[in-house]
Structures are given as C-alpha cells and as structure tokens.
Amino acid sequence: MAPSCQFRYETNSRFFDPLSEPLPSPSALPPPTAAALPPPPIGKSNSNRNVIIGVATSVAAVLFIGVIVFLKVKWKKKQPRQRIEGEVVDEIGTVESLQFDFGTVKEATDNFSNSKKLGQGGFGAVYMGQLSNGQEIAVKRLSQNSGQGEVEFKNEVILLARLQHRNLVRLLGFCLEGAERLLIYEFVPNSSLDQFIFDPLKRANLDWDKHYKIIMGVARGLVYLHEDSRLRIIHRDLKASNILLDLDMNPKISDFGMARLFELDQTQAETNRIVGTYGYMAPEYAMHGNFSVKSDVFSFGVLVLEIVSGQRNNLFQASDHTEVLISYVWKNWREGAISNIIDPSITLSSSAEITRCIHIGLLCVQENVANRPTMASVRPRKCG
Incomplete structure (x- = not known):
C-alpha cells in the first residue's frame, strides 16, 4: 500500500493451465519480471489479493476525490x-x-x-x-x-x-x-444605544421620555419589518449595539447581515447555523435553530428590560449575589418590588408607563413562543 506499490493483473488469459500441464519445478522457472508475474493461486490467497486490490482502488478513489475537493475549495476562496x-x-x-x-x-x-x-x-x-x-x-x-x-x-x-x-x-x-x-x-451622530444605557454618566442625561421614545421607535421599526413592508424580514440580531441614535435620539435598527427574508405566509423556519448574540437569542432558536417573528419579539423584550434597568442581560451584581437580568426582573415583578428593577438614574415622570413597559418586556421573553405577543400588539401607544 506504499506510494511506490504497483498492481498488475490479467483478466482474459492465464500464463499456464494448472489442470492440463504439470507444474514446473522452481529451478526451471525463469526469474519473475514485471511483465510476466505468476498468476494468483486459486483459493484463499486469491481472495486476499482481490481484497487488497479492492481496498487499494477505494483508497485511490478517496484520495482522488479529496484532491479535487481541496482544489475546488482553494479556488472558491480566491473567487468569492x-x-x-x-x-x-x-x-x-x-x-x-x-x-x-x-x-x-x-x-x-x-x-x-x-x-x-x-x-x-x-x-x-x-x-x-x-x-x-x-x-x-x-x-x-x-x-x-x-x-x-x-x-x-x-x-x-x-x-x-x-x-x-x-x-x-x-x-x-x-x-x-x-x-x-x-x-x-x-451618518448617525449619537452612536449606538449600548453606549448610552450601559454608561453611568451618559444614561444620567436620558430622562424617561427619551427612554420611552427609543423603546417605541424600535417597536415601530420591527412592526414595519414583520408586517408593514412588502417583505417580511426577521432581523435575528436585535440588540442594543445594533440600535443607532440620531441627533434627536430617534432609534434606527441597523446591521441586517444576519436577517432572513420570509414569504408573506411563512411563519417560521429552521437553520443549522445559529447566528446572533447570546443573551438576546430566543431559547427555541439557540437550542434548536427554530426562528420566527417571535424570535425578534424575544430580543425586543430583552432590550426593553435592559433600557429600563440599565443592566446588560448577563450576570450582574444584585445585592450580595449575582443574577441574570431576566430572572432578576421576574423575581422582583412577582414580589411587587418594581423599584428594584428601574435604573435609579431615570426620573420617574410616569410610574404607570414604566411599569407597563416592564410588563411588555416580560411578556416578550416568555419561554413559550405562543405566549409571546406580536410586535403589532406592542404597537406604540401611550402607556397608562
């Protein structure tokens, strides 16, 4: 099986007939040459020879295909x-x-x-x-x-x-x-939302009206993507760093590199390639690759809770222990401790409005896909 090995065989004739002619003595045989190798003996050794030939042929075929694939991939890398x-x-x-x-x-x-x-x-x-x-x-x-x-x-x-x-x-x-x-x-001069809500100094300059304006602006953008445009788009990577803010702090959804186009009557799809940002991913997408408009709804819910709390959706210090934002908000919501959820720097101009937005955020991050609202039902309107 070494690279220098050669296989030669004949299928149509024999060099001698073992049934009709007596076998010559070994001393009478001429030295073997590459052109006249003795025939394979009938029986077990012949079977072994066939196996070796078959394996060698298979290996050669695999190597040949491998070379072709390698060259094709290399060519594609040069051509995209x-x-x-x-x-x-x-x-x-x-x-x-x-x-x-x-x-x-x-x-x-x-x-x-x-x-x-x-x-x-x-x-x-x-x-x-x-x-x-x-x-x-x-x-x-x-x-x-x-x-x-x-x-x-x-x-x-x-x-x-x-x-x-x-x-x-x-x-x-x-x-x-x-x-x-x-x-x-x-050009959007105020950079991205994460630069404000996760910066203690910058977010102190955002009153609740600006927070609410950002939340509702993102909701309007998603309603357009999901229902109002002539295409149905699933963004798949909605997060604070992909929300840009213009001079008047109007939010603009950006980065559509991961987005997927749906047919108007299509409700969900599957993928083997999970893209996006953990922490914002809906569980059915992160674990099974299933995504739909409700995947974006989940991401929107996480974003709302981040805006209201000023905390990222990952481990953070809460009192004397660390917690994940979603579970922290759920726990305080059930206990009626709403003030523990709200970023202390937010001026409470409308506690009912803030409470409603927290409620919307929690509805959006429910594990059961069917229980999450659509973005149309979160359509901007005055809370209270």
Missing part, C-alpha cells in the same frame, strides 16, 4: 469577491444609483484614517466620512479575510435597498472594486 459582484448586481434593480466609486469613498474617509474610525465589528471596521457635497456618511469596510462577511455584505445590500423606514438605518449605497467591499450609510 468576483462571484458576489454579479449576484448583487443581478438582484438589485437600482444598483446603478446605489454604487459608489471607491476613490470617492477613500477621499471622504481620508484614506480610511484611524482618526475617522468609529468602531470595529465582526466583519470589518466602520469609518466616518464626508462627501464633496458636505453630506456625512458612515462606511463599513468589509474585512478581506472574512469569508462569512461576503454573505453579510450581499444580504445587507439586497434587503436595505428595498426597505425604507424612519426607524431603520438608511443605506446610501455600496462599493465593489477589486477586493474592496464597502457599505455606505447615513
């Missing part, structure tokens, strides 16, 4: 950026109006200067820029080493090009040039 351009162009009807010249974006961001860098995500860095007409933009530059980023890039362009809502971040365009993949958005 050429392949995706055609896919994006084919699937976006308004591609010409959305495409930016790379030189224009490079100039707007001072050649992607570190001084213009706003942050770093899983698929690349985000830069602030300014076009020649004075318009401010945010540019997400896809990491060239991120294979999954290609999928995110295509997904975000195709979805956001078709969606328009005041509570969704607006995609201005994209750039495809060589190995470069850029997404160009409207």
Whole structure:
C-alpha cells in the first residue's frame, strides 16, 4: 500500500493451465519480471489479493476525490469577491444609483484614517466620512479575510435597498472594486444605544421620555419589518449595539447581515447555523435553530428590560449575589418590588408607563413562543 506499490493483473488469459500441464519445478522457472508475474493461486490467497486490490482502488478513489475537493475549495476562496459582484448586481434593480466609486469613498474617509474610525465589528471596521457635497456618511469596510462577511455584505445590500423606514438605518449605497467591499450609510451622530444605557454618566442625561421614545421607535421599526413592508424580514440580531441614535435620539435598527427574508405566509423556519448574540437569542432558536417573528419579539423584550434597568442581560451584581437580568426582573415583578428593577438614574415622570413597559418586556421573553405577543400588539401607544 506504499506510494511506490504497483498492481498488475490479467483478466482474459492465464500464463499456464494448472489442470492440463504439470507444474514446473522452481529451478526451471525463469526469474519473475514485471511483465510476466505468476498468476494468483486459486483459493484463499486469491481472495486476499482481490481484497487488497479492492481496498487499494477505494483508497485511490478517496484520495482522488479529496484532491479535487481541496482544489475546488482553494479556488472558491480566491473567487468569492468576483462571484458576489454579479449576484448583487443581478438582484438589485437600482444598483446603478446605489454604487459608489471607491476613490470617492477613500477621499471622504481620508484614506480610511484611524482618526475617522468609529468602531470595529465582526466583519470589518466602520469609518466616518464626508462627501464633496458636505453630506456625512458612515462606511463599513468589509474585512478581506472574512469569508462569512461576503454573505453579510450581499444580504445587507439586497434587503436595505428595498426597505425604507424612519426607524431603520438608511443605506446610501455600496462599493465593489477589486477586493474592496464597502457599505455606505447615513451618518448617525449619537452612536449606538449600548453606549448610552450601559454608561453611568451618559444614561444620567436620558430622562424617561427619551427612554420611552427609543423603546417605541424600535417597536415601530420591527412592526414595519414583520408586517408593514412588502417583505417580511426577521432581523435575528436585535440588540442594543445594533440600535443607532440620531441627533434627536430617534432609534434606527441597523446591521441586517444576519436577517432572513420570509414569504408573506411563512411563519417560521429552521437553520443549522445559529447566528446572533447570546443573551438576546430566543431559547427555541439557540437550542434548536427554530426562528420566527417571535424570535425578534424575544430580543425586543430583552432590550426593553435592559433600557429600563440599565443592566446588560448577563450576570450582574444584585445585592450580595449575582443574577441574570431576566430572572432578576421576574423575581422582583412577582414580589411587587418594581423599584428594584428601574435604573435609579431615570426620573420617574410616569410610574404607570414604566411599569407597563416592564410588563411588555416580560411578556416578550416568555419561554413559550405562543405566549409571546406580536410586535403589532406592542404597537406604540401611550402607556397608562
């Protein structure tokens, strides 16, 4: 079975007939040559020879297929950026109006200067820029080493090009040039929600009216995605860092790289690839890969509880022990200790409104999918 081993055999004739001719003595036989090997003896050794030949053939076939697969994967790694351009162009009807010249974006961001860098995500860095007409933009530059980023890039362009809502971040365009993949958005000056609600100093500047405005704005955006747009979109990664805040603190849902498009009559789907952020994931999605509009509802519920409490949905110090936010809120809700849930920095202008929002958050994070409300039933209206 070594690499130098050779197998030679004949299927149509014998070198001698053991039944009609006497076997010559060993001394009378000529030295064996590669061209005239003795025939396999009939019986057990012949069976062994057949087994060896079969195994060797199978191994050779597996090695051959392995080489082909290896070469194909290697080729694909070199090709995705050429392949995706055609896919994006084919699937976006308004591609010409959305495409930016790379030189224009490079100039707007001072050649992607570190001084213009706003942050770093899983698929690349985000830069602030300014076009020649004075318009401010945010540019997400896809990491060239991120294979999954290609999928995110295509997904975000195709979805956001078709969606328009005041509570969704607006995609201005994209750039495809060589190995470069850029997404160009409207610039949202107040960064993301997590920068406010989890910062003791910044959240002290947010009164309850602003908190409530953010909660209801996110709810409006989700209602649009789930029911009011001509597409049904499941975001799958709704969290505080994906909620951007404009100059007037209006929330805008961003980062649609993980989003999934549903048919209008489709209610749920399954996946073997779990994406998103633990802590915001609905249990049926995290454990079984089942997702639906109710998965986003769960994430929204977690977000509401984070906004009201000022705590992340993970282990945090509560009194003399650590707890997870959802269980902590449930326990205090049952005990009627609402004040323990609310962030102390929030000015209580409307205790009934805050209580109702906590109640909505808890309804959204129920383990039973059927018991969670739809986003339409959480449609913005004055609480109380």
